[in-house]
Amino acid sequence: MLAQSEDLSGAEKVFAFFRNALLDGTLKTGERLLSERELALKLGVSRPLLREALRSLSMLGFLDIQHGRGAFVRHADISVLSDFFTFSLAQQPDILDDVMQARIAIECQAIRLACDRATETDLKGIGSKLTRLMDTLHDPAEGGAADFAFHQAIVDASHSEALSTLYRAIGDLLRRSHIQRREVTVSEPGIIDYLVDAHREVFLSIVDRAPDAADRKLREHFAIGDAFRRRSLISAFSRRPPT
Known part of the structure; x- marks a missing residue:
């Protein structure tokens, strides 16, 4: 089970990454994300924490997670x-x-x-x-x-x-x-x-x-x-x- 401090700081790190990437154009609608392993290494967070963060972003409508294919950036539903x-x-x-x-x-x-x-x-x-x-x-x-x-x-x-x-x-x-x-x-x-x-x-x-x-x-x-x-x-x- 993740420590609370890791959960909070890690989740904030993941959300900040996506927010900044969308704002500066690094990520665009329809693009496929890095693999879970690569993204976890890049952000310095655990894979379970990243998985939960991605699931939250999916529920908010920002990601489309397709099993077997990966996660894709989507235009959020208002x-x-x-x-x-x-x-x-x-x-x-x-x-x-x-x-x-x-x-x-x-x-x-x-x-x-x-x-x-x-x-x-x-x-x-x-x-x-x-x-x-x-x-x-x-x-x-x-x-x-x-x-x-x-x-x-x-x-x-x-x-x-x-x-x-x-x-x-x-x-x-x-x-x-x-x-x-x-x-x-x-x-x-x-x-x-x-x-x-x-x-x-x-x-x-x-x-x-x-x-x-x-x-x-x-x-x-x-x-x-x-x-x-x-x-x-x-x-x-x-x-x-x-x-």
């Missing part, structure tokens, strides 16, 4: 990262409000980039998501999911791998947030007209390639949407129970 963020953040109190702040930061930068980088295909995609959103206004679950898809399409139109990866990493929490907000505000007077107008204006600002206007419209959308939610909560808890 769903693994999403699961990690969901499990980690879900343990924090009031996490959806905190995630909302992260969402604002990501989307406001993404929409500026989208105004410059969005292709015609991107614009058609965002437009179709807007149509879906308008068709599901009275259904909190379907409407919330459509709302999330609209905003995700904007982030994807930024063509920023970093922003898209971060957004998808918290995607499960964002989707839940959209649905919960719809459940709270669906009966609020004026909410339907607001949702249509706000999302249409955000979309048109991207079509117009106007980053300042797009940023402003998006921030207004976040602020007014939050005001609707707070007003709905106040109204719900202010009602007298039936006698």
Whole structure:
């Protein structure tokens, strides 16, 4: 059995090797790793420890271990990262409000980039998501999911791998947030007209390639949407129970 100090320092050494090799381009997607024996010697770790580290990297989606052929570098599945963020953040109190702040930061930068980088295909995609959103206004679950898809399409139109990866990493929490907000505000007077107008204006600002206007419209959308939610909560808890 490995000593704990060897396990910790050795595992960190293995992870650091792969991280640095990917960053500097020494390892690329699809490449086969050295044999277990050669890699253990190169890193100065025991083969059992290396085997466990490789298994962990495989579970995270960074390696494809093929018995009899070896281990190959693979493009990680973002769903693994999403699961990690969901499990980690879900343990924090009031996490959806905190995630909302992260969402604002990501989307406001993404929409500026989208105004410059969005292709015609991107614009058609965002437009179709807007149509879906308008068709599901009275259904909190379907409407919330459509709302999330609209905003995700904007982030994807930024063509920023970093922003898209971060957004998808918290995607499960964002989707839940959209649905919960719809459940709270669906009966609020004026909410339907607001949702249509706000999302249409955000979309048109991207079509117009106007980053300042797009940023402003998006921030207004976040602020007014939050005001609707707070007003709905106040109204719900202010009602007298039936006698």
